[in-house]
Amino acid sequence: MPDAASYVTAVAARDMAAKFNRSDFSRWAARARATGGCAQPIHLRGTVEYRDPMTGALLHRYSTSREPNGNLRVACKTRRASRCPACAEIYRADTYQLVRAGLVGGKGVAKTVAEHPAAFVTLTAPSFGPVHSRREMAGGEIAPCRPRRNSAPCPHGRRVSCTARHAVDDHRLGQPICPECFDYAGAVLWNAHAPELWRRFALAFRRYAAKAAGLRVGDLREVLTVSFAKVAEYQRRGLVHFHAVIRLDGAGGPDASPPAWATHELLAAAVDHAAGAVKVRTVAASGVPAKTHAWGSQIDVRAISSSGELTDNAVAGYIAKYATKAAECVGTLDRRVRPTDDVAELPVSAHARRLIAECIRLSGISEFATLRLAEWAHMLGFRGHFSTKSRRYSTTLGALREARMMHNEREHPATTGRLPFEDDEILVIAHWRYVGQGLTPGEMLLTAALTGKPLPAIRGIP
Numbered sequence: 001m002p003d004a005a006s007y008v009t010a011v012a013a014r015d016m017a018a019k020f021n022r023s024d025f026s027r028w029a030a031r032a033r034a035t036g037g038c039a040q041p042i043h044l045r046g047t048v049e050y051r052d053p054m055t056g057a058l059l060h061r062y063s064t065s066r067e068p069n070g071n072l073r074v075a076c077k078t079r080r081a082s083r084c085p086a087c088a089e090i091y092r093a094d095t096y097q098l099v100r101a102g103l104v105g106g107k108g109v110a111k112t113v114a115e116h117p118a119a120f121v122t123l124t125a126p127s128f129g130p131v132h133s134r135r136e137m138a139g140g141e142i143a144p145c146r147p148r149r150n151s152a153p154c155p156h157g158r159r160v161s162c163t164a165r166h167a168v169d170d171h172r173l174g175q176p177i178c179p180e181c182f183d184y185a186g187a188v189l190w191n192a193h194a195p196e197l198w199r200r201f202a203l204a205f206r207r208y209a210a211k212a213a214g215l216r217v218g219d220l221r222e223v224l225t226v227s228f229a230k231v232a233e234y235q236r237r238g239l240v241h242f243h244a245v246i247r248l249d250g251a252g253g254p255d256a257s258p259p260a261w262a263t264h265e266l267l268a269a270a271v272d273h274a275a276g277a278v279k280v281r282t283v284a285a286s287g288v289p290a291k292t293h294a295w296g297s298q299i300d301v302r303a304i305s306s307s308g309e310l311t312d313n314a315v316a317g318y319i320a321k322y323a324t325k326a327a328e329c330v331g332t333l334d335r336r337v338r339p340t341d342d343v344a345e346l347p348v349s350a351h352a353r354r355l356i357a358e359c360i361r362l363s364g365i366s367e368f369a370t371l372r373l374a375e376w377a378h379m380l381g382f383r384g385h386f387s388t389k390s391r392r393y394s395t396t397l398g399a400l401r402e403a404r405m406m407h408n409e410r411e412h413p414a415t416t417g418r419l420p421f422e423d424d425e426i427l428v429i430a431h432w433r434y435v436g437q438g439l440t441p442g443e444m445l446l447t448a449a450l451t452g453k454p455l456p457a458i459r460g461i462p
């Protein structure tokens, strides 16, 4: 008897063959290429009219009715590799360019920015209970996880000790040694307040820099701009942490030299001070004790240079890689938890299930209502942005996208066909309607074959 996977594969192959034999296949294939191999394209219906701005005469009309199935497919542009590897790759490459431009110049940023003090900073969460972990010792050997020979058992009768040297893919990594001892409420509330901790960190950083220069904080911007680009990443224990590039510029931003007192040493001291100084308090409610949330003690500040231990290219690469990951890397969902979902049945790890359940539980307590924890349960409470940058850091993703779109439209004028006139002299009237999203398994296989882009996981196909 055929198993489920070969059944799904056979259905996908039949679906693929049917698509291939259709008369509009070449048009379909051209769109699959134009979306860059997007695995979950958005389907639009509508028209675009090009009119003479003086006379109103119709010069050209594009309608999706001539497209396969009457739909135009456009790329989803997600940053999440688990949903669409092709679009996430574009997002990663753009983020790399954006971060790199802020370190070495280019994309409209002066090359002299490379001389400004810049550091790669990691701010982590504190401990909410011992978890299985993997640490590499000097020399590359893996240290035992948490050896405690004579530790008393925890209140749940477990010895909070683990002598395993965990492999990188060990599913126990990040899972609590005693789940009953793990402070789930604390962990979820910390995730929910991480964006606020970052905001307070950035303020404390500026206050420290101002004080060091003998200025009032309000006057700092007259001489110094603190620019940053940051990404959030989940650790396996389900807590978010931040990686950031922090750079010191003059008052005009990346094109202006910072004052002489704004050194690497000042930058490092300001990070240390600000990370240790900021706190957010949450009140006691319904059995959850009052808590003070702060950064964990593992704070890392490393100077970035073009040739030293930590190069600008390496930093741009790290940040870009983290930017396409989301909470699903810790074994949670890559979508919202719906009110109809049974949390016990969700395909997630035991630890993620408890974090999700805790979000839902705390969402019912009025003191935590503003945190919208049920809505953000799949993110384990974190509702911030994954990658953000200050206005003056470098270029924007929007600008990079627009440059690429202009290039693509010149290369494959797929939407409109070649226009018989210069496009800046005309009036464009567009009407679009969203009609759906996604590809059938067969279309997905064909898209991957046509574009050479990786596939996301298809349910039922290993």
Ligand SMILES: [Zn+2]
Pocket (backbone or CB within 6 Å): 037, 038, 039, 040, 041, 075, 076, 077, 078, 084, 086, 087, 088
């Ligand atoms: Zn996509």
Ligand SMILES: [Zn+2]
Pocket (backbone or CB within 6 Å): 131, 132, 133, 145, 146, 162, 163, 164, 166, 172
């Ligand atoms: Zn362990």
Ligand SMILES: [Zn+2]
Pocket (backbone or CB within 6 Å): 154, 155, 156, 157, 158, 178, 179, 180, 181
């Ligand atoms: Zn315990």
